[in-house]
Amino acid sequence: MKNRPLTCAYSTCPNDTFIFCQLAKESDIDVHLHDVETLNRMAFEERFDITKLSFHAWLRVQDKYELLNVGAALGRGCGPLVIAPKAHCLVPSASVAVPGEYTTAHLLLRLWNPELEHRIFMPFDQIMDAVESGKADAGVIIHEGRFVFEERGFQCLEDLGDWWEGETGLPIPLGCIAAKKSLGAERIAEFEARLKASIQTAFADPASTKDYVKQHAQELADDVTSAHIKTYVNDFTLDLGNEGRAAIDRLQQMMQKTGI
Numbered sequence: 646m647k648n649r650p651l652t653c654a655y656s657t658c659p660n661d662t663f664i665f666c667q668l669a670k671e672s673d674i675d676v677h678l679h680d681v682e683t684l685n686r687m688a689f690e691e692r693f694d695i696t697k698l699s700f701h702a703w704l705r706v707q708d709k710y711e712l713l714n715v716g717a718a719l720g721r722g723c724g725p726l727v728i729a730p731k732a733h734c735l736v737p738s739a740s741v742a743v744p745g746e747y748t749t750a751h752l753l754l755r756l757w758n759p760e761l762e763h764r765i766f767m768p769f770d771q772i773m774d775a776v777e778s779g780k781a782d783a784g785v786i787i788h789e790g791r792f793v794f795e796e797r798g799f800q801c802l803e804d805l806g807d808w809w810e811g812e813t814g815l816p817i818p819l820g821c822i823a824a825k826k827s828l829g830a831e832r833i834a835e836f837e838a839r840l841k842a843s844i845q846t847a848f849a850d851p852a853s854t855k856d857y858v859k860q861h862a863q864e865l866a867d868d869v870t871s872a873h874i875k876t877y878v879n880d881f882t883l884d885l886g887n888e889g890r891a892a893i894d895r896l897q898q899m900m901q902k903t904g905i
Contacts, residue, residue: 648673650672650674651694652677653668653676653696654676654684654692655676656679656680657679658681658789658873659862660878661697662861663847663874664882667846677693680769681697681744682746682748684697685698685745685747685748688706688710689706694825695824697716697820698710699745699747699750699752700893701748701752703821706823707823709825709826710826711826712821712822712885713822713840714837715822715884716882717820718877718878722806723876724806724807725786725806727757728790728801730798730799731798731799732800735783735803739761739782740763740764740765740781740783741781741784742764742765742772742780742784743766743784743785744766744769744785748787749819750787750819757805758803769786773786777798813895815891818896824837844882844883858874
């Protein structure tokens, strides 16, 4: 049914609500918001027409979902961080809290240190609490965690983004927007153009997105929200380009080479 509303799912994180703000107001877009690992697993079930998901997850569903050229979280200086209490060393037997089995953060952790086999999966916003309480020896933090971990008393053991860039020389591919191939090329292209327009509007008038972003990030201070958007929304969000696609290809090659 060509004229039915498109189901569109993305996370409550500021970078997603920022880029989808204008599009979410349209009557033919049926919006659903979930954390990224829930979105990953729902993509395996083909739950939504359009969905945000981790690149790790998209590599597993690319036969069903077409990668859009816009909307990606991909760049430099924005990778997941491996954190632990101060003066802590990471040994192979350590337990590590990870924000979901199919997140790119988990994939990067395994590529960086395959010896870390004791991985505990949990929602990203519970990881620092788990490390603080001793439930996990260390944790992999994403999203706004990178802006507040030091004030929580943690140290960064490894910046997986820096590691990735050192290994590949490429920007790090974290998350993307994908559309069901069954929608057809015409409808996918139409949606992609609309999302690009929504992103361009957000860039041109950031104030117009403030209420929508704040609505879904109520516990974040304004300076953290602003830093989050500046870190994860960039030129690659408007156009993956050759460099962005090269980074995705490299991630797939490394994933296949290691048998993950």
